[in-house]
Amino acid sequence: MEQERKIRIAITHGDTNGVGYEVILKTFADPAMLELCTPIVYGSPQAANYHAKALGIETPFTVINDAKEARDNRLNLLAVCNEEIKIDLGEPTAESGEAAKKAIDRALSDYKAGLYDVLVTAPVSKNSIPGFNGHTAYIEQALGDGKKGLTILTNEDLRVALVTNNVAIKDVAEAITKQKIMEKAQIFHQALRRDMRISSPRIAVLALNPRCGEDGVLGDEEQTIIKPAIDELSQSGLQVFGPYAADDFFGRSAYYRFDGVLAMYHDQGQTPFKAVAYENGVRYSAGLNLIRTAPAHGANFADAGKNITDEQSLRNAIYVATDIWHNRQAYDEPLANPLQKLYHEKRDDSEKVRFHKKAETKADVE
Secondary structure, eight states: OOOOOOEEEEEEOOOTTTTHHHHHHHHTTSTHHHHHEEEEEEEOHHHHHHHHHHHTOOOOOEEESSGGGOOTTSOEEEESOOSOOOOOTTOOOHHHHHHHHHHHHHHHHHHHTTOOSEEEEOOOOGGGSTTOOOHHHHHHHHHOSSOOOEEEEEOSSOEEEESSOSOOHHHHHHHOOHHHHHHHHHHHHHHHHHTSOOSSOEEEEEOSSGGGGTTBTTBSHIIIIIHHHHHHHHHTTOEEEEEEOHHHHHHTTGGGGOSEEEESSHHHHHHHHHHHHTTTOEEEEETSSSEEEEESSOOOGGGTTSSOOOOHHHHHHHHHHHHHHHHHHHHHHHHHSOOOOOOOOTTOOSOOOOOOSSOOOHHHHO
16 A cells, blocks of 8 residues: 655745744754654754754754755655855844745746645745735635635734734724625635644634724714624524624633634734733735745744743644644545536436425425
8 A cells, every 4th residue: 555645844934033943953863753744844954953052952954045855754854045144143133034035936836747735834024025925815816716814813822813914003993894805704614624734614703993893983883894894694594693892702701602803913913822822823824825834922022042032832833734634535525526416307408407495305306
């Protein structure tokens, strides 16, 4: 019997002045991780050696120049930055941002060529990459296949998606529309079903204003935008509930009763999530053909080079990406081979198949 091949995971090194290499090297110091997958780190051999020496980490890696050269049972480092990179630990710079962008761009190019299965991204600093507004939006634009992305924060207890992300607070209300809520909820619902294998997801939708706007006194978006979106989603068959006041919802841990929470803006969703899952949470770009995950924490410049950052969030990002890849295979397999037509209606050349919710009687088939 042919042995099932290991999943190939591309890992971008993130901002070279942050904690990306620390969590990557710590993660693959455990040989068991190489039994789970074949990692391909898109980065810089010089930067990797610098961080390994500064941190006192002796994780071996093999330098390659093409993803086709990647081998099982080793940490493969694909050199996308062959030139010397100036490392300023703890300081985001234009040079460290450019190194991060090179890794992302090469990884996306290799994905289009079918050279790996899933992508895990180490943290970057948006300030260091001109025009960069987050991995989800960047990947969505780079792939250019019409698929819309949705950022989901997930751990074992909580899954939070954002209607708006990386939008200034003063612009949030204007950015929230009925159409956008419905679009994000539908992507969320499909991700929960296909990627997380939750057969009938229950989604809670948060309010925008304090105390749900108090009947318009503190804002009317709940009445004019959010509730109509929830009602239309419910009518289409999705189990969507709300809107719920965010402080009360998280204060009572009401999220345990739902499979996902749709928040209106960045801090409304990210703050409570990171309060309960900072060191083990995962960021996931749903809705795209490319499976991309990342640790929930940022580049952590203040901790760079100190060997104090926990790698569990990156480990979990690898686990989640692997699970989603397998879940998609299982979910899509029956759709690739649908049941053959059962029979044709008499005197009908349209090859319709008659499926009825009600049981057929004897008269129906005679």
